[in-house]
């Protein structure tokens with residue numbers, strides 16, 4: 376028997392019972408439509424981590440208090456070892472001695488979503504299910520999440536994955552990648568925007584009549600099983616920097632749904648040596664306007680070159696507000712910078728020309744934000760979070776840099792397979808009908 380006090384999780388909206396972590400992970404969304412958060416964030420001493428440890432070791436130490444008292448607690452080292460089979464290196468840039476890239480695109484689908492998707496899959500594989508019927512995992516994607524979740528669950532028994540993506544708003548390679556899996560993975564191209572896909576998934580998950588006929592789970596960044604593992608690479612990078620330089624590391628995070636940034640902020644809140652976290656956004660103004668002092672106003676997403684950040688209603692905003700209940704303090708602590716498409720293009724072209732460094736359009740929003748800080752005289756150590764490999768966005772990047780990009784091997788293998796997808800109308804009923812027809 377463990378005498379550890381279990382950490383319990385409740386909804387950002389406050390209703391419903393507090394649950395253990397494995398239940399929160401299995402459920403995805405809380406029953407009242409809110410997002411699960413811990414009763415309180417634990418604090419962790421930087422000295423608790425093995426300085427020689429790999430990313431998986433850092434993750435197991437970091438996440439242990441979050442799983443305390445849960446049946447998954449003893450499995451956590453195994454889950455981390457299974458999920459984090461690739462590195463998240465910090466790579467120095469020649470442009471400035473204190474600029475480093477935190478490269479999060481070395482996983483199977485070449486975007487940072489692999490960390491969360493693989494961890495979630497490793498958790499769900501270990502959770503006992505009372506229901507013998509196959510579990511349908513719903514995922515709304517603006518491009519990268521769907522592929523990562525599909526790769527993580529592909530051919531897993533008794534699980535199928537339905538991916539909803541906005542038709543025509545993902546890159547050609549992303550569309551190929553989403554459709555290449557087959558077997559237990561279905562790609563649905565929705566005649567709408569990412570926000571439609573996200574709303575449809577939330578509606579299905581909240582539909583108790585549908586759930587009674589068909590067990591459903593989510594795999595969006597609303598799931599704690601995706602958010603928590605994303606804390607690992609911030610902790611690993613910041614601890615490594617701190618041991619070497621004795622200073623905290625600051626991070627600029629390309630931001631859409633706020634899942635990646637909230638993970639970084641939580642690492643700061645639990646007491647690890649992270650300085651400032653800044654948000655780099657594309658032309659979708661919801662977060663930049665809010666941090667400039669306007670009231671929070673979710674709206675429809677607009678399509679940009681950084682399509683995985685085309686979000687008008689960031690789903691993790693509720694977690695951000697839970698983390699910083701004092702709005703004035705939150706606006707002091709965080710800044711969000713909006714970067715339009717023309718500036719994204721200029722940033723990609725300039726860094727390729729001057730430094731021979733090629734960035735994806737998402738990473739380019741963060742690089743541009745840092746260029747601005749540097750030009751204002753900021754000489755602090757900054758890590759730019761590189762969220763995807765540029766070869767995933769070749770139709771944007773290659774014309775700007777004037778040469779083809781080498782494609783990572785795992786991405787090339789996916790693109791070589793035949794791809795298939797089905798059309799879907801952008802309504803909650805259309806998804807419900809499709810699920811029942813394919814139950």
Ligand SMILES: *Cc1c(COP(=O)(O)O)cnc(C)c1O
Nearest residue numbers: 519631632633634635683762763
């Ligand atoms: C998902 C994604 C983002 C945005 O991350 P959020 O957690 O939604 O803020 C940024 N860049 C890339 C490449 C992504 O796939």
